[in-house]
Amino acid sequence: MIRFGVRGRSVCFESLDKHLKLGSIRESSTIFKSSSERTIPKQRLRCLIDSETRSNETEGRRSSSTASASTAPTPEPRKTCLHDLHVENRGKIINFSGWLLPVQYQEAIAASHQHTRTFASLFDVGHMLQTQVSGKDVTEFLESLTTSDLKNLNTGSAVLTVFTNENGGILDDLIITKDNDDKYFVVSNAARRDEDTELLLQQQENYKRRGKSVKLQFLDPLEQSLVALQGPTAASVLRAIMKINLTHLSFMNSVETTVFGNPIRVTRCGYTGEDGFEISMPAKIARTLVQAILDTPDTKLAGLGARDSLRLEAGLCLYGHDIDEETTPVEAGLTWLIAKRRREEANFPGAKRILSQIKTGTVKKRIGLTVVHGPPVREGACILTPEGERVGKITSGGPSPTLGRSIAMGYVPPELAHYGGGILVEVRGKTYKATVTKMPFVKTNYYTAK
Amino acid sequence: MAKVIVQMTKYTAKTFSHTSREYLFNFSAPKVSLYFSRSIANSRSLNVERFYTEKHEWITVDGNIGIIGISNYAQEALGDVVYAQLPDVGSEIEKEAECGALESVKAASELYSPVSGKVIEKNEEVEKTPSLINTSCYERGWLFKVELNKFDELKGLMNEKAYNEFLKSDPA
Incomplete structure (x- = not known):
């Protein structure tokens, strides 16, 4: 037994498809699409326990056969700057979209999930792509790729939006925070790191050609950490460890402050449906700050497993699963992401199709x-x-x-x-x-x- | 891992009579007594050798009846089981064929039968309380019983020692 989840995907297809996917290293049916897409030779019928063990570096059981099993060579999985913390806390490390991250720690996923809904949990989301975008044409630049009204977004506010393609398909979902009219902070999906980078660079090139100036700074995950503190006690946890007034910081708002002499960014947002914060900070203080958070009562580390079950309950989409390039925001029930002004201007990628769908349905x-x-x-x-x-x-x-x-x-x-x-x-x-x-x-x- | 299993086996063997008595004290409904007597019947399997598959199911055979469950290693890897889909009583199952599934929050995993035969009973307690698979994978968390029709199939399975070696040698 114990061959996880493969059936979930193959259930509607013929057995051929099942055979092709039998050995796929699919740690979880729900969260790890990229690994499930890998086709593995049929003779390597393996159960998931094995693959999971293999991907569990902490047990030192990595097998060279993993790499040879894939049809395409996969790059060495990357680590976030909090990797050691996960290992020390006996996180069950898996390869998620090319990143070594804990799917859970010693506690069961359901227990960790409930802990987050009752107290607070800390998630390492340092694998996500953090980008500083600046320059005098930056508002126009970001609007040219997304569906949101950044011009009228308040300074310090954040917005969930999507990169769309010319067919109205979703290239990624992301959160853009406006620091001022010339400076934005963007967080997008780890699994779309390459595509997002390419998209931004390409558009930067287009802008350059038109004599416009936009500066892109992709933050190095080993230099800039990103963690999410989520749960009903998250605010009191932050108050306990840093001088910060959170009373006026409402959902989808961001503040920059200094901790241990270093600048950090605290954005009140998350992926769990709970109150919570995402904290972007230099790697050199990440361990210390995270430890301070974990030293507060009833605050625990949580992994990708709980993150997935929490976001599912909150009805939030996971890119590559619930939304993709073939899905438009209208089909995905995300029509609210198309700002009123942008609908009138009809100047975002895929506007024609998206606006027509808003009018006539999908x-x-x-x-x-x-x-x-x-x-x-x-x-x-x-x-x-x-x-x-x-x-x-x-x-x-x-x-x-x-x-x-x-x-x-x-x-x-x-x-x-x-x-x-x-x-x-x-x-x-x-x-x-x-x-x-x-x-x-x-x-x-x-x-x-x- | 090997040690854990061995210890667990010893532990269950030693304390089984106590556990049974506890059931008696805790539940007095006639139905439960029935269950209790069934447990006693199961307990005979403790003296019988447990065999394992590479997919981490175990089977004990008493006469022509095999009792099937999943190993401690499997339940640990699976995490908290929240749903158990067991084969229907009366169905004929083939060795190594998919015959059910166990689901945790994280994932679904299919259940394969170590032997061919007819399903004569499934553990309804486990269907109601799937966490028994985690708390007692060799006892109360057994999954189903099969009337064996190909005894030769048992030869291909691993005994406890071989299985522990198998786990140690990294099944990958």
């Missing part, structure tokens, strides 16, 4: 769904009409530790996408009843300063 829509009696439903599982016709796929799913039942996201034709509607999901050849559920699945707890 052929698929992202929904949340709940399975009351049945197994966890994972990515790749089929969604069926109550009559049994296959109409869509699950893009993320799993057990909800908070709700104690199985929840998922997926795409269905819009006529099936009304709340409370009944549909079927297929898991291992059996169908189970599911209900279309409004997201977030679990009430969010963002701080609005009111």
Whole structure:
């Protein structure tokens, strides 16, 4: 047994597909798409435990066969500047999008999940791409790639947005913080690091040619750390360790301050649905600051596993799974990311298609769904009409530790996408009843300063 | 790992009678007594050798009945089991064929039968309380029982010692 998750993706296909993917190193069906895409020769039928052990550097069991098993040579996985901390805390290290990160520590994922919902957890998100963008044309530059209204964004505010392509497909989702009209701070996905870098550099080149000036500074993950402190006690934890007034810092706002003589950035945002902060800081103080955070009562380290189950409950998309280049923001239920001014100006990549979809609708829509009696439903599982016709796929799913039942996201034709509607999901050849559920699945707890 | 398993085995063997008595004290409903007597029947398997597959299932055989579960190594790797899908009673299963699944928050993993035969019972306690697989993978967390029809299949399985070696030698 113990070959994780592969079935989740292959369930709708013929056995050929299953065979191709049998040995894929898929540590989790939900979070590790990039590794699952790797095709591994059929004779290397392996169960996940093995692959997981192999990727667990802490146990010193790395096997050279891992590399040879892949059809394409993969680059050496990278580490964040907090890697030693994960190892010392006995994190179960896995390769996530080319980064060695803990999927969990000694505690079970569900326990860590509940801890985050009750107290606070610290996540190392230093693998994400942090970029400083500056110059006098920078607002126009960033708007030319995204759908948000940065011109009218308040200084110190942050916004969730998407890079779109000419077809309206999502190239990545990201958070842009406005420091002032000439300076922005961008955080985007680790798995899209290369694509995002390329996109920004390309556009910088275009701007240069037009005599406009934009400066890009991609922060080195070994020099600049990024951690997320998430949970209802996150604010009091920060107050306890640094001189910072958080009363007026509401959700999606950022402040720069100094800790241990070094500049840090604290943004009230996160990926869990809880109140919380993302802290960007120089690597040289990261260990000390993180330790200070962990020394406060009831604050623990949490890994990618809990991060995934928390964001799922919060109804938040994971790039490469719930959204991708083939999905538009309208289909993904992210129409709210297309700012009013930008709709009027219709000058963002893919505007034509996106605006037309806003007007006339789409052929698929992202929904949340709940399975009351049945197994966890994972990515790749089929969604069926109550009559049994296959109409869509699950893009993320799993057990909800908070709700104690199985929840998922997926795409269905819009006529099936009304709340409370009944549909079927297929898991291992059996169908189970599911209900279309409004997201977030679990009430969010963002701080609005009111 | 090897040591843990060995110790666990010794531990369960030693304390089994106590555990059984605890059940008696804790639950007095007639249904539970039934379960209790079943546990006793299971306990015979403690004297029987446990065999393992490379996919980390174990089987003990008493007469022509095999009891199947997953190893301690497997339950640790899987993490907290939140859902157990076991083969239906009466179904015929093939050796190494997929016959169910165990799911944790992290992932789903398929269950393969170590032997061919007919499923004569599944552990409904485990279906209701999948965490038994974590807390007692060799006892209360057994998964299903099979009426064996190919005894030769047992020859290909590892005994405790071989399995421990297998774990040590890095299955990769």
